[in-house]
Amino acid sequence: MKRRSTLADIAAAAGVSLMTVSRAINSKPGVSDELRQSILALVEEMGYRPNQIARGLATHQTNSVGLIVPDNTNPFFAQIARGVEDGAYAREYSVFLVNTVENPTRELDALGSLWEKEVDGLIWCSARVALEELEFQLRRFPAVVLLNRELENPLSHVMTLNVHDVRGARMAVSHLLGQGCRHIAYLNGPLHSLSAQRRLQGYQSALTEAGLSVDPLLEQCCLPDTASGYDATLVLLNRRPDVDAILAFNDLVAVGAMQACQALGRSVPETVRIIGFDDIPLATIIEPQLTTLHVDLQHIGELAMQALLDIMEGVACPSAMLIEPELFVRDSA
Amino acid sequence: MKRRSTLADIAAAAGVSLMTVSRAINSKPGVSDELRQSILALVEEMGYRPNQIARGLATHQTNSVGLIVPDNTNPFFAQIARGVEDGAYAREYSVFLVNTVENPTRELDALGSLWEKEVDGLIWCSARVALEELEFQLRRFPAVVLLNRELENPLSHVMTLNVHDVRGARMAVSHLLGQGCRHIAYLNGPLHSLSAQRRLQGYQSALTEAGLSVDPLLEQCCLPDTASGYDATLVLLNRRPDVDAILAFNDLVAVGAMQACQALGRSVPETVRIIGFDDIPLATIIEPQLTTLHVDLQHIGELAMQALLDIMEGVACPSAMLIEPELFVRDSA
DNA sequence: TTGTACGCGTTATCAT
């Protein structure tokens, strides 16, 4: 690996000063056209590329952002990450990806590490930290987009981006009620998850408004994966065999629920209707295809990145965005 | 966002020189114990964290690596990325994630961008560039782990990490032959994919060795996703209705094949046996569960990261690693 | 239009 050429090398080769080369490269005024051409030719020839570390030190801009997710393996976050990365590429930014693995220590480590690296901005999904810690961290970064978390007091350099979970859950329940279901259960996600709380709230309020009572026995918590959804459904259906519909925290849980129903000989959607959330690719792969609340996750990722760039550039930007999920009725409900 | 404190701030507060603080922080010798203690206390109090950009400029080490994948949304690469990130976290490295989206331009852009950022190392999956370009790029980085690509002439700072695709495909074909199948088709992946070529080779050689002829009509190309697998299977079964087994390039394709069979009323595994490759989570979610060649992708990611660190630290390291897939017999074959 | 001096925050080197 031979030494990288620097501005000084180019300047020497071109017989001009450092600054002239710098200006030529950054297409700034103050360089005659022919000189610029010959410099750029040299740059090409010598394979020069600006050293972003040095540039970062001088300008306090690194052209990189951090993306914190619980687990990039989860299709939900994978899609978002893809959108973020696409958006970053379009604007010549690089993305540091970090998984928290639902581990508070690792989450704080990630924040510290990103801060040390002087990222220009941060997209932070499902922040699991206490409010005080959250505010401390937000203060440290120049720009932040918070996904899946809300903020009482808006900060000018922070935008929150949330799915309208309450409305989504209500749409699902309405649909089930319309199909004649009267014993609708809810497989909730982790209690500390804001989405889980909001979806629960939507579920309960829809039932109440329909004149049905909210029955704690119809609510069952589980981790947001297929295996947990399966187990939770067995528990649920054992406790309340009269259940005729299940709203699941997300699609993975819904699929687990579907498998459990099949294992118990309860056909879907004939005896139990199932609705998921998020519309991950799996939703259309399994049989019967999953009715679910569709959210364009990749687009959300791109939106988040664009908003982040807007904040960084001082462009006016809303303090919060709310994404409306859409009920995609397929075969499971 | 208030100004970050710097070494100078700490030094001033402690009434010592910059270097003493630097030494204390980096736990280098040359600082008395009590002084070190009091400095570290100040560091804590003032919330000081070293600026990695400045440090990077001074040391030419950034404590960050690049990870290039075709698409982080593909479970195959998502698992690998997760392993890489876990490994990086364990050693206090950060990971730049880049998607190439099978786009050569974007792949080159990614390499350029990572080089500008002075990453200490690179994990490069499924490099799609020509040999000459590959060698040029490899020369630019201090350390590289190449996944899914081989190298004629080993380089001391590069390691290749491949799955033994040939052996995997042969195991699959053997298994199918043992089940009595005699018209085994192969749904190949993209032609430019090295894995696809190797799996094809394993498929063909296993047939030949069993005394069966290789029939081009039994080979069908498709993109490595479910929809393409579905379409390709329709084409294939239309052309050769006598097919009694399908080996798919990967699990996504296999699932598409399974759906196509079901759509055509051909039961799996009774009339058509199907085997996939990679064993992504989906393999055990669908019904019937997929028989497939299992590879521990997350572990591969960790291995890649560890090897990369070894290269970077000058630790002796093999020039190539070959991972053996294992046939997991489930319900589809 | 072009060039010079300096600073960004840190580490390496050489003194003390």
Next chain:
DNA sequence: ATGATAACGCGTACAA
């Protein structure tokens, strides 16, 4: 054990 000084590669501010 501690400190002064010079890099690292670039951009900003100002001078020519």
